[in-house]
Structures are given as C-alpha cells and as structure tokens.
Amino acid sequence: MxxxxxxxxxxxxxxxxxxxxxxxxxxxxxxxxxxxxxxxxxxxxxxxxxxxxxxxxxxxxxxxxxxxxxxxxxxxxxxxxxxxxxxxxxxxxxxxxxxxxxxxxxxxxxxxxxxxxxxxxxxxxxxxxxxxxxxxxxxxxxxxxxxxxxxxxxxxxxxxxxxxxxxxxxxxxxxxxxxxxxxxxxxxxxxxxxxxxxxxxxxxxxxxxxxxxxxxxxxxxxxxxxxxxxxxxxxxxxxxxxxxxxxxxxxxxxxxxxxxxxxxxxxxxxxxxxxxxxxxxxxxxxxxxxxxxxxxNLVLLSDGERLASLGVDPATRAILAAGVPPTRLVRTQDADLLWQERRKLFFKPASGFGSRAAYRGDKLTRAVFAEILADNYIAQRIVSxxxxxxxxxxxxxxxxxxxxxxxxxxxxxxxxxxxxxxxxxxxxxxxxxxxxxxxxx
Structure with missing residues (x-):
C-alpha cells in the first residue's frame, strides 16, 4: 500500500x-x-x-x-x-x-x-x-x-x-x-x-x-x-x-x-x-x-456443582461460570437431544487438537453425527x-x-x-x- x-x-x-x-x-x-x-x-x-x-x-x-x-x-x-x-x-x-x-x-x-x-x-x-x-x-x-x-x-x-x-x-x-x-x-x-x-x-x-x-x-x-x-x-x-x-x-x-x-x-x-x-x-x-x-475437562470447568464438590471456592466458581461456555459429554443416550440442539453446539474430539475432526452443529450431517456418537466427543455451546x-x-x-x-x-x-x-x-x-x-x- x-x-x-x-x-x-x-x-x-x-x-x-x-x-x-x-x-x-x-x-x-x-x-x-x-x-x-x-x-x-x-x-x-x-x-x-x-x-x-x-x-x-x-x-x-x-x-x-x-x-x-x-x-x-x-x-x-x-x-x-x-x-x-x-x-x-x-x-x-x-x-x-x-x-x-x-x-x-x-x-x-x-x-x-x-x-x-x-x-x-x-x-x-x-x-x-x-x-x-x-x-x-x-x-x-x-x-x-x-x-x-x-x-x-x-x-x-x-x-x-x-x-x-x-x-x-x-x-x-x-x-x-x-x-x-x-x-x-x-x-x-x-x-x-x-x-x-x-x-x-x-x-x-x-x-x-x-x-x-x-x-x-x-x-x-x-x-x-x-x-x-x-x-x-x-x-x-x-x-x-x-x-x-x-x-x-x-x-x-x-x-x-x-x-x-x-x-x-x-x-x-x-x-x-x-x-x-x-x-x-x-x-x-x-x-x-x-x-x-x-x-x-471443559465439562467439569463449566459444571458449578461438580466444582463445588471438588472443593472449588465460590469466587472461583463464579469466574468460571462467566468465562467457560456450558460443555457436556456426547453420549449415545443423549443423541436425540443433541441432534435437536445441534445448531447451538460445537462438537470436538476429547483428545483432539486444533480444528481436526471438530464440527459446528449447524453444519452436521446425520452420517457425521453418527460418527461423533461412536467416538469420544464433547459438545460445547457455540460462542461466535x-x-x-x-x-x-x-x-x-x-x-x-x-x-x-x-x-x-x-x-x-x-x-x-x-x-x-x-x-x-x-x-x-x-x-x-x-x-x-x-x-x-
């Protein structure tokens, strides 16, 4: 320029x-x-x-x-x-x-x-x-x-x-x-x-x-x-x-x-x-x-009750509640609910890195979703x-x-x-x- x-x-x-x-x-x-x-x-x-x-x-x-x-x-x-x-x-x-x-x-x-x-x-x-x-x-x-x-x-x-x-x-x-x-x-x-x-x-x-x-x-x-x-x-x-x-x-x-x-x-x-x-x-x-x-670990960090059971103090829990999006484990028994809420979720492999095998829920096909259910994934609320x-x-x-x-x-x-x-x-x-x-x- x-x-x-x-x-x-x-x-x-x-x-x-x-x-x-x-x-x-x-x-x-x-x-x-x-x-x-x-x-x-x-x-x-x-x-x-x-x-x-x-x-x-x-x-x-x-x-x-x-x-x-x-x-x-x-x-x-x-x-x-x-x-x-x-x-x-x-x-x-x-x-x-x-x-x-x-x-x-x-x-x-x-x-x-x-x-x-x-x-x-x-x-x-x-x-x-x-x-x-x-x-x-x-x-x-x-x-x-x-x-x-x-x-x-x-x-x-x-x-x-x-x-x-x-x-x-x-x-x-x-x-x-x-x-x-x-x-x-x-x-x-x-x-x-x-x-x-x-x-x-x-x-x-x-x-x-x-x-x-x-x-x-x-x-x-x-x-x-x-x-x-x-x-x-x-x-x-x-x-x-x-x-x-x-x-x-x-x-x-x-x-x-x-x-x-x-x-x-x-x-x-x-x-x-x-x-x-x-x-x-x-x-x-x-x-x-x-x-x-x-x-x-993000599942635990976004779970206030579980953190309390581990001995995390209220002030620390409040900081994490405001700064860590809700995250859950992907389980086959929750498949219907996860599919219904997929547009609000980002799916990531538990032990992955970078963006490999990570998917926005609104981009998922049924076939890919089935693969996610069969693997070890977490689902995190999307934050743009x-x-x-x-x-x-x-x-x-x-x-x-x-x-x-x-x-x-x-x-x-x-x-x-x-x-x-x-x-x-x-x-x-x-x-x-x-x-x-x-x-x-």
Missing part, C-alpha cells in the same frame, strides 16, 4: 468511532491501517546469518502466517482473561481435580514430575458476555513468532504506537529472555542446579511442519543463551542405558511439539520411555495435557468469534478473530490474535493469520 493509501486507511480509525460503544470494537471495525513493517519483520526473523532465507520461506509457502494489521482488545477483557487463567490454575492445583481428570487420562499421564509444562495456550472468543474459553492447548505454537510480529509493528495510529514500548528487545520484560528462563525453570524444578546443556525440539517430520520457522527461531534462541539445540523427529531419538540420546548427544530437555499427547504412537517410544523413567525433562508432557487440555474488518487488496472484508493467551504457571506471558475465515482457524485466509494484540481502554 502506498503512503496516500495508508493515510486514507488510517483515517478510518476516526471515521468509524461513532457507530459502536466500545473503543476496541470501533477500532476493529474501522481501523484498516497496515501496521506491519515487512522490512522490520525480516530483520527480526533473520537475526542469525543462517536464517537468510527464513522470511522468503514464510512468504512463499506460508503467505497467510502473519496479518498486516493488529487486533484491538479492551483492557477489561484482557484482565478478565487473566482472571480466568488464574481461576483455572487454582482449580488444577486441587487434589480432587487431579484425581477426577486422571481417571480418564492415559497411563503416561500418571507419571509425576515437578515440571509444569511450557506454553499453555488458552484460546478465547470474545462473545457478548466477554471472553469465553474455547479450549486449552499444551503445545500452543506461535509464541516466538508473535514476539517478532509485535516488534515489527509501526505506529499507523496512536493505539498501535504502544506496541514498541510493551515488547522490548532486551532487559526486563524481554519475552525472549523470559521464554529461556521458563525452560531453565522447568529444568531446575527437576534437576536442581545441574547445568542445562542440550535441548531437542521434537515433532514428527519437523521439516514439513507449518511452524518449522518457529522451531528454527527457538533453536537460535537457545544457542544464543549457551544451550545446544537440535530439531528432530522422535524416531531419531534413542533411549539407551537410561539416557535419551540423539546420535552421540545426550539430551537434557525435550521441547515437545508432538500432538501425540500420550506419547503412545510407536515412533515416540524412545521419548515415552525417557518420560516414564524421568531420564530427560519433557515439556510440555502427558500429565500437563491431562490436567489442563483434555477437552473433557469476534470480528476484525481489514482492507485486503483494496476491499474491506470481515474476518473472524480469536485470542490466544500464552501462559506459564498461571502467568500470562503474551497474547496474540488469529484472523481467519471459515469454520475454524486455518492460516489460509488472505489478509489473515497471527495478528499482534493492542489492549485499549
């Missing part, structure tokens, strides 16, 4: 302020500024000389990874999200909760560890009643990419100008330093004062993964902090004489990006053995998924995502918007938006992708 077009798009921030009562909503509807500085983004992504083609790789094969504009969120909604996260932390800490959710967890989740699990991802829709928790993920990707994205914003308007001040490049509050310290904290919780020497970033066929650019960024980040880092497929690992190895290298810590949360698939056997033996620090791990991210209007190739389009809060030990580290069209987040929408979040009054 040329300079005059940018100024014209920026003027929409002011033009649209009379239609809606809340500043964030007005900006999301009216600000069509292009705030992403692509040259600055390239510099952020290619800080290491070895990554000279990383920006080009994203542009060629992942053109919709980053949105050109920010997303605006009311500060009170951000505070509410933090309150919901804190409430869930209090619940998860209760022995009654752990006993309840481990009943349906795989055996690998029963291995105890002092490691908490890095990068919990709390995903929210902004409904009429404020933020609504859609799901929790234990392998939430995108945090380091979103740091680079936030640093690459330019001040197209006063609201965006704050980004440079809240995402520092060094010193206190630097997210990259905080991320490394998080991994060191996981290590110290299990190994004490022993030095952390090596990290393996593990995923199936990592070179073909959509978020490979982030794996590379994490590898460079660890190396800048004096930690040897490797990207590998789990089949390349070996568990030998009580040690997890990658070739001749003993692996101290595994940054686990696998979506086999139970580590039950055959290629993951060496990693599973090391996890059960606690021969390497694995983070996130099967126990974290069981405690936080199994979709059946927020909206962000952007100019794409000169045409104003409305994109759906959800929010992801990256969390470690109850602390909200970073918030990002995802802009998309279609049923679920897909990173295939022109103009969509990750968007930096700006909190406004």
């Amino acid at each position: 040329n300079e005059s077009a940018e100024l014209h798009a920026g003027s929409a921030c002011a033009v649209a302020t009379v239609d809606h009562p809340e500043l964030a909503e007005r900006l999301n509807r009216g600000c069509q500024c292009i705030s992403l500085d692509h040259d600055r983004l390239r510099a952020e992504l290619e800080r290491d000389p070895r990554d000279g083609a990383l920006f080009a790789l994203i542009g060629e094969s992942r053109p919709h990874l980053f949105a050109n504009s920010v997303a605006f969120v009311a500060e009170r909604h951000r505070e509410r999200i933090a309150a919901i996260v804190s409430a869930i932390e209090r619940v998860v800490a209760l022995p009654g909760w752990q006993e309840a959710v481990l009943q349906w967890a795989p055996p690998s989740a029963r291995t105890a560890t002092a490691a908490s699990g890095v990068f919990l991802g709390y995903d929210f829709h902004l409904g009429p009643d404020g933020p609504q928790l859609i799901e929790i993920n234990t392998n939430a990707g995108g945090a380091l990419l979103n740091v680079a994205l936030a640093r690459a914003q330019r001040a197209c308007c006063a609201e965006v100008a704050v980004l440079e001040s809240v995402v520092p490049r060094s010193g206190p509050g630097d997210p990259e330093t905080a991320f490394v310290e998080m991994f060191r904290s996981e290590w110290r919780a299990v190994r004490g004062d022993l030095p952390l020497r090596s990290v393996a970033i593990v995923d199936r066929e990592p070179q073909s993964q959509y978020l490979l650019p982030e794996f590379l960024l994490f590898q460079r980040l660890f190396e800048r902090h004096g930690i040897a880092a490797y990207i590998c497929d789990p089949s390349e690992l070996a568990f030998i004489e009580g040690r997890l190895r990658l070739g001749d290298v003993e692996i101290d810590l595994v940054y686990n990006r696998l979506t086999d949360f139970a580590l039950s698939e055959p290629p993951n056997a060496p990693l599973a053995a090391a996890w059960v033996a606690q021969a390497a620090v694995v983070t996130p791990h099967p126990r974290a998924h069981a405690l936080y991210a199994d979709k059946r 995502p927020g909206e962000r209007r952007l100019s794409v190739e000169g045409v104003a389009i409305d994109l759906k918007m959800d929010l992801r809060a990256y969390v470690y030990r109850g602390h909200l580290q970073l918030m990002a938006a995802r802009l998309y069209r279609g049923q679920t987040t897909n990173f295939r929408t022109p103009g969509g992708g990750f968007a930096a979040v700006v909190a406004v009054p």
